[in-house]
Amino acid sequence: MSLHTVVNSLDGGKSVIKINSQVWQRTSCDKPLGKFVLVKIASNWRDAETYCWQYYTNLATIHSDQEQQDVWDLLTDSDIVWIGLGFDNWLWSDGSKTTFRYWHPGQPYSATDDGNCAMVSTSWGGDWDDTACNGVMSFMCYKGNTQITPPRSK
Structure with a gap:
């Protein structure tokens, strides 16, 4: 199961934090999951x-x-x-x-x-x-x- 959280980045854009297998990964909201x-x-x-x-x-x-x-x-x-x-x-x-x-x-x-x-x-x-x-x-x-x-x- 993956959890996803939208966060604001320092440059004003949005990012998604994906939690897979207890590992955090940051990716752009524009990139499909x-x-x-x-x-x-x-x-x-x-x-x-x-x-x-x-x-x-x-x-x-x-x-x-x-x-x-x-x-x-x-x-x-x-x-x-x-x-x-x-x-x-x-x-x-x-x-x-x-x-x-x-x-x-x-x-x-x-x-x-x-x-x-x-x-x-x-x-x-x-x-x-x-x-x-x-x-x-x-x-x-x-x-x-x-x-x-x-x-x-x-």
Whole structure:
């Protein structure tokens, strides 16, 4: 959950103070608030997807360099987080196709018996990696206006 407070700055303009994960960030009121939220609840990919459907819209979908940067800006030094890309055809959690890619060199690597899902790792500079979907980590939700898709059956 993010809290927002409008304050006057020394130059007479207005700023928004955003409190995310107990960190204060100052940003211009003219800058739109982010459409992604970092959820620090250790979950496998399926549970993360369900959580995002319940409280936001979907796991994060990334369709541009700007959205990739927006996700990166929310991460801290040691974050590894699920994003909404997964399974056989590398479709996003919202059902859209992958037209933008930010894979680490050599990724995606290979399929596993537990499915393949994508994560963003700060140790790889924000590049995407694929891993078994039953791994447990934090995740990034998309909180914009999208159509919520029903859970897929495996």
